[in-house]
Amino acid sequence: MNDTRKCECGHTNPVGTRLCEACGKPTEAYIQTQDPQAPEFPSMRYEGMARRSKINTRSPIDKVWNFFSSVKIAIILIVITLIASGVGTIFPQQRYIPVPVPTEESVAQFYSTTYGTLGDLYYLLGFHNLYSSWWFVTLLVMIGMSLVICSLDRIIPLYKALKKPRLNQHLSFYLGQKMHGVTDEGVSFNTSETLEKAAEGLKKKGYRVFQNGDSLMGEKARFSRWGPYINHVGLILFLLGVLLRSVPGFYMDDFVWVREGQTISVPNTPYYVKNVEYKTEYYSEDEFAQDLPIKEGEVIPKNFESKLIIYLNENEGVAGAPPKLTQVTEGSVRVNHPLTHESISYYQSGKREMELGALNFDLVNRTNNQRVGQIKVDLYEPAAEQKVGEGITVRVLDYYPDFFMDKNGMPSTKSSAPNNPMVALEVSDGKVKEKLVYVSGSLISNETNPVYELAIRKPDLLDVTGLMVRKDTMIPLIYFGCFISMVGLVMGFYWQHRRIWFHREGDRLYLAGHTNKNWFGLRQEVNQIIEPLQLPIPITVAPDVDKKKSKKEKEVRPT
């Protein structure tokens, strides 16, 4: 029996080769194993090179390899991901549901009451957290594996195939191309002159010309064949970045409320942030490009901005040590314009305006109706004691920021926010000691005829800014992946690999053309190149071999 790897031209091909690497004839192995549906001439996709997935099919590793290297599987994975993603938008994901749902039951409750039975089902199937579900992540991982394996499977054969120009091929190679032509029998021509003209025409069209004897090949934009692979590498890097984000420490996401003047610790970091000032600005009417149908008193916000100072706590990690802050940066944050320091970014993403910051009172001596001085009760950090006028001290005895009477009739606070502050004060001047209580906008004294009384003045109002604090160390990798991907896409789509062959054998001239896409353009180029040859070469372009269709050949339209 013949060695099917050995071609009649004498070259020995690796197992699995379909087109002889040297002469381009379909290999004996291809011809023998051909199923009746397959075309006589193998697909030019990888130039008939041997690919691992087509050779080894036995061991479990081969099975996995072949599974993931199949484009069919890739498409199936893509389509499943597509459909799953769509399903995830039917009802809102848990992170977007409008009401606060502290417990798992209330989440279930939400879907069930809002969306009925379908909502129940949605929740039960875990679609409310679809994109972080194990199976969705598995899909992404599988696409990633498929990308890696299919690229490895093809990249070396493709490299080998593209490395050296195919010249002096077996006639069946030329005639097997989708686009081919041959001069009619008896048509005579001057070989060297014709080939020279053809070469000239090819060069004019930007082709690189290779020649060996009476065989000529023009080639253009070979690099574009690498486009899809570069794109896939970019996608792999991107997916890697995305998956690594779930590793603890690579991604951080927090939210803090900071009121004006306050400095607080940024959770899980050695940093502190101070809100110097928060402001909201509105558009004035003369800033509009045209009159707008807005109602009286309606305003359009122009800017939400906080001035921040970021401090580093030098004593971070030192147990029990008080924070020692040194300023590291300052700046303002606006919506869409975060402040970044050491890969931690601060985003303007919330505000509470005009909140009570401090209560102000005038202390009045009722005996002579004289204003003694002013008292300020900071509602966040009330001073335990303050001196007013000559020898008078005011102490804070009790403070409930969000006052209410609990079940036992005891004063208590609902939260630490000063929504309804209640303060008990003691005024003493050495002789008298009087107690005063401020609650819900009024004052009560413990004396029936007190010496001192308080007059309420305008309280200090302040704004509270909501800052999102995020760190994403994978961003550079993710952006890099995107960039590589784009480079690949542009290479692959805005250039096409084209090859045109001229080959004389006997007294006939053969022509063939191959491109990976856009045959119409190739056809036109070929027509323009052969026009100056003044030689009738009837060209046929086989319609693409959609395996189920009959192979019908079609005349090229002259253009």
Place this chain on the structure above:
Amino acid sequence: MIQLSNNLLLLAFVLYLVSTIVYAVAITGKKWANRDPKEHQQRFGRIGFAITFIGFLSQTGYVAIRWIAGGHSPTSNMFEFIAFLSYCIVIGFLILYRIYRMTILGAFAVPLAAIMLAYASVFPKEVTPLIPALQSYWLQIHVTTAALGEGILAVGFASGLMYLIRTVPQQVSTKSTKWLEFVISVVLMMVGFIIVSTVFANLNQKTVFEFPQYKADEPTVVERMLTVEYKLPAIVAPQESKIVQPGPITPLFEAPGFMEGKDAARKLNTMIWSVLSGVVLYGLIRLLLRKRLAAAMQPTLDDIDPELIDEISYRAIAIGYPIFTLGALIFAMIWANEAWGRFWGWDPKEVWALIVWLFYSAYLHLRLSKGWLGVKSAWMAVAGFVIILITLVVVNLVIAGLHSYAGV
């Protein structure tokens, strides 16, 4: 300034309509007596193309002036975005014209642009100042690039549709002919929507509803009453609503409870009207023609090389896909990262951009590796753009998300 730009836009719209008619004459008129069909088609094709081009210049003027006057790219609300998309469809057509010199492609691409423009005009047209959330260069870059990608993909749709009308056999009714009629009626739904909203905008027959909004944390406590005003007759009312000012008809039913937001019911009502009007429009044309719409159009395309339009469709997608990737995904991620500190958040709008992208990725793999050319590929080109339309219309109107602009 704004007035001038609006006039230019109107001019562009009129020119697109005129060139649509000229294209129609180009492909239908070649059967008229004493004419050399080829010459006729070429001549009218060229005229149509010239008119389209003038329309394009006019629309360029609109974009430029509005950009300068408003101080930001004209893509900051629904009107501006859809108008810009129509501009991008024309750009896409011009790009493919440069490559393939096929004027008749305009017979499908230009009306699509005109419909988009008309669709845009039903939304409020004012130049509004940018709210803080929209003040970002990245946002502008993202939206304009994404629109350009979608515009070029739309040309892939136009020539895919052309391919199907040209090649799907019309002798007997099949699944293919039915789907093709469905695609045509989707286009007609947009037309119907435009007609209905224009008519009722001028009739001034408002219906006003009042309905309760419940507290977010205590779903039995009414927080306040909201009012919503319908311009279209109300088929569907907001949940638990009272009519404050009755309109021409009484609503037939209430919107389902899960539709969130103040305007949800009104948007649903608008959707129902578009579907109904599209179906009616389709029915009328069908009655007039007495055959399937695609069957009526088929003979006008019989001299067009299907392989050429197949390649144009693919080429449009091949050009549009990288631009879409860059604009709708990469720039979107960069913007989202600047705005929200996360490059991806599975917001419905983001997910739908991903779906569109995955779909076209599948298309490209099928075409390249599985030899899905011709009919199959044309169906996918058509379906791809239908998904884009869903993203634009349905997701914007029905699923409220971070990206949705206020609209009809």
